[in-house]
Amino acid sequence: MSLFLSSFLELLNGRAYAPHAGDAALSLGRRFxxxxxxxxxxxxxxxxxxxxxxxxxxxxxxxxxPRSASFKRGSPEWxxxxxxxALVSGWAVLLIEQQWQATASPVSGASFSASAVEQMxxxxxxxxxxxxxxxxxxxxxxxIDHPTMDGSIVAGVRAAIIDSLERxxxxxxxxxxxxxxxxxxxxxxxxxxLQRQRLSPxxxxxxxxxxxxxxxxxxxxxxxxxxGGVSYLxxxxxxxxxxxxxxxxxxxxxxxxxGAMLILGQRFAWETLKTExxxxxxxxxxxxxxxxxxxxxxxxxxxxxxxxxALPRKLRTFIWAGVAITGLSLAVSACQIFSxxxxxxxxxxxxxxxxxxxxxxxxxxxxxxxxxxELDDIRRCSEWVQRNYHAQQLVQELLNAVPNEVALDGLxxxxxxxxxxxxxxxxxxxxxxxxxAGLREMEARxxxxxxxxxxxxxxxxxxxxxxGVIYAWDVILPTFGA
Amino acid sequence: MSYYRNAxxxxxxxxxxxxxxxxxxxxxxxxxxxxxxxxxxQATQLAHAKMLAEEKLEKMExxxxxxxxxxxxxxxxxxxxxxxxxxxxxxxxxxxxxTQAGLTSEGTTxxxxxxxxxxxxxxxxxQEVSINVTSESLPALLTWLGxxxxxxxxxxxxxxxxxxxxxxxxxxxITLYHPVEQGERFSQxxxxxxxxxxx
Numbered sequence: 001m002s003l004f005l006s007s008f009l010e011l012l013n014g015r016a017y018a019p020h021a022g023d024a025a026l027s028l029g030r031r032f033x034x035x036x037x038x039x040x041x042x043x044x045x046x047x048x049x050x051x052x053x054x055x056x057x058x059x060x061x062x063x064x065x066p067r068s069a070s071f072k073r074g075s076p077e078w079x080x081x082x083x084x085x086a087l088v089s090g091w092a093v094l095l096i097e098q099q100w101q102a103t104a105s106p107v108s109g110a111s112f113s114a115s116a117v118e119q120m121x122x123x124x125x126x127x128x129x130x131x132x133x134x135x136x137x138x139x140x141x142x143x144i145d146h147p148t149m150d151g152s153i154v155a156g157v158r159a160a161i162i163d164s165l166e167r168x169x170x171x172x173x174x175x176x177x178x179x180x181x182x183x184x185x186x187x188x189x190x191x192x193x194l195q196r197q198r199l200s201p202x203x204x205x206x207x208x209x210x211x212x213x214x215x216x217x218x219x220x221x222x223x224x225x226x227x228g229g230v231s232y233l234x235x236x237x238x239x240x241x242x243x244x245x246x247x248x249x250x251x252x253x254x255x256x257x258x259g260a261m262l263i264l265g266q267r268f269a270w271e272t273l274k275t276e277x278x279x280x281x282x283x284x285x286x287x288x289x290x291x292x293x294x295x296x297x298x299x300x301x302x303x304x305x306x307x308x309x310a311l312p313r314k315l316r317t318f319i320w321a322g323v324a325i326t327g328l329s330l331a332v333s334a335c336q337i338f339s340x341x342x343x344x345x346x347x348x349x350x351x352x353x354x355x356x357x358x359x360x361x362x363x364x365x366x367x368x369x370x371x372x373x374e375l376d377d378i379r380r381c382s383e384w385v386q387r388n389y390h391a392q393q394l395v396q397e398l399l400n401a402v403p404n405e406v407a408l409d410g411l412x413x414x415x416x417x418x419x420x421x422x423x424x425x426x427x428x429x430x431x432x433x434x435x436x437a438g439l440r441e442m443e444a445r446x447x448x449x450x451x452x453x454x455x456x457x458x459x460x461x462x463x464x465x466x467x468g469v470i471y472a473w474d475v476i477l478p479t480f481g482a
Numbered sequence: 483m484s485y486y487r488n489a490x491x492x493x494x495x496x497x498x499x500x501x502x503x504x505x506x507x508x509x510x511x512x513x514x515x516x517x518x519x520x521x522x523x524q525a526t527q528l529a530h531a532k533m534l535a536e537e538k539l540e541k542m543e544x545x546x547x548x549x550x551x552x553x554x555x556x557x558x559x560x561x562x563x564x565x566x567x568x569x570x571x572x573x574x575x576x577x578x579x580x581t582q583a584g585l586t587s588e589g590t591t592x593x594x595x596x597x598x599x600x601x602x603x604x605x606x607x608x609q610e611v612s613i614n615v616t617s618e619s620l621p622a623l624l625t626w627l628g629x630x631x632x633x634x635x636x637x638x639x640x641x642x643x644x645x646x647x648x649x650x651x652x653x654x655x656i657t658l659y660h661p662v663e664q665g666e667r668f669s670q671x672x673x674x675x676x677x678x679x680x681x
């Protein structure tokens with residue numbers, strides 16, 4: 001998870017688009033753009049000098065003055081010196097000028113892989129191809145390939161020396177950006193130049209880094225694989241190195257070749273050699289410049305591994321666009337969620353409002369239904385009351401209407417069910433004329449009270465008592481206002 | 483490049499998830515907007531329905547004002563009694579009034595149960611009570627009849643028979659129909675006026 005986060009963070013902060021400082025596949029200039037590195041020169045039992053190099057944004061190096069540091073390795077002074085340098089820059093390049101070994105191999109490192117790092121790792125492992133009795137068994141090897149043919153110059157440093165150098169530097173606070181051999185760096189730079197120009201070396205080479213020298217015999221443009229074709233001069237006083245160069249060059253190269261030689265690296269007393277009628281060219285190069293050159297890749301670090309490569313800078317635009325779109329989407333989502341929640345509140349308010357209206361409507365409907373029932377009830381009651389009549393008043397008026405000469409008996413009032421009518425039936429006794437007068441008075445009083453006579457049945461003689469006549473009327477009851 | 487593979491995948495997944503989330507929340511927001519619109523319309527419709535219901539109620543009250551006034555005027559005359567006791571209540575009251583008036587009552591009958599009676603296209607429940615009272619005084623009989631009508635203004639004399647006998651006594655037989663009020667409203671009135679009902 002932390003690896004994922006750190007790699008994602010590097011995509012954002014731009015580190016992913018810059019080379020990894022420990023990437024052996026790239027030049028130091030690329031790896032330390034805008035930063036600095038300390039080169040520690042020496043090796044073996046003593047360290048000779050340190051020099052700080054600052055790289056600008058384009059990878060161009062700016063060298064500070066080299067500081068002499070002739071300390072014995074492991075001494076307190078040496079540790080103190082390293083610690084002070086580590087404060088200036090956290091990265092160091094260990095430049096070995098002593099205790100290295102070299103030989104020639106008919107095999108090229110490039111035959112294993114196109115990847116520079118993998119190539120170096122395979123060279124270390126393939127001792128059968130890159131081994132020689134002049135190289136220690138535990139030597140960490142690098143192979144500098146011939147520019148156009150098979151074959152390489154193999155150089156090595158004992159692993160114990162590498163380990164102790166790395167440990168001391170790391171204990172002082174450094175991270176190791178690379179471990180290189182100064183003379184090999186000069187040679188690699190030269191051969192890579194030829195390779196780019198598709199050229200082969202046409203004369204024997206002498207590489208001198210100021211302390212040690214490498215003599216590379218060229219035979220028919222290829223590395224001389226014979227005994228003595230490749231030799232080196234290390235762990236000797238500089239003066240003796242000069243002498244040995246002279247002796248070996250004079251003894252070997254002039255026999256094999258026409259005396260043509262190319263001396264690479266630091267100047268030395270080559271005029272002496274010239275007097276020996278050798279055809280010598282000199283290509284001056286400081287070893288410090290070769291070490292940081294873009295064309296130099298060899299590295300002797302024990303934990304050499306392929307680092308992640310720098311991503312194309314234009315990819316950063318896409319990464320940031322993706323992050324921006326993601327962020328924008330999240331922001332939009334947040335706004336939409338906020339909006340949806342706000343809408344939810346309004347929806348709830350509407351629902352409550354609707355609930356309130358529905359309740360009010362139901363209450364009004366219920367009230368209306370209750371009122372309707374009540375009104376229906378009252379209406380029936382009103383109808384009932386309107387259809388009623390005053391029975392006492394009716395009987396009394398009828399009795400009062402009968403004259404004294406006439407007797408009334410058997411008065412019956414029968415209301416008709418559901419109607420505002422009643423059947424009125426009575427019997428009158430007396431003279432016919434008096435009965436008629438009585439009937440007229442009864443009718444008048446009924447009309448006066450609001451009754452109406454709807455139908456008169458034919459009078460019928462009453463049985464029993466003589467002179468009795470039964471009258472039957474259908475009367476319409478008066479309607480009372482509600 | 484492989485070093486950053488997981489970071490690329492993570493960013494791509496994040497982007498896809500963020501876009502999916504954005505689309506999802508957008509859809510949610512659209513649904514919420516639609517729901518808001520629907521609930522708003524529903525609230526408006528219900529508000530309108532409520533207004534209509536209230537207007538209908540107001541109209542009903544306005545149009546029923548005459549009936550309500552009638553009810554108010556007649557409310558004072560109510561002598562409600564439990565439906566099942568109304569018949570006995572009437573019979574006892576009629577007999578009591580007859581006794582108080584010095585009349586002889588006989589042949590009092592009470593219908594076993596209330597019956598429907600048609601009134602203006604509707605029906606009401608009525609309780610039927612019959613009684614015969616006899617007296618030698620016709621005015622006493624008529625006074626009793628008036629008293630009965632006064633005591634029970636809702637009662638209707640459905641039939642009346644006035645007959646004289648040779649013994650100079652007069653018999654007045656009446657059949658009374660008295661409406662039996664029923665329903666919630668009446669029950670409420672009954673519950674709120676228990677003392678009045680008993681009186």
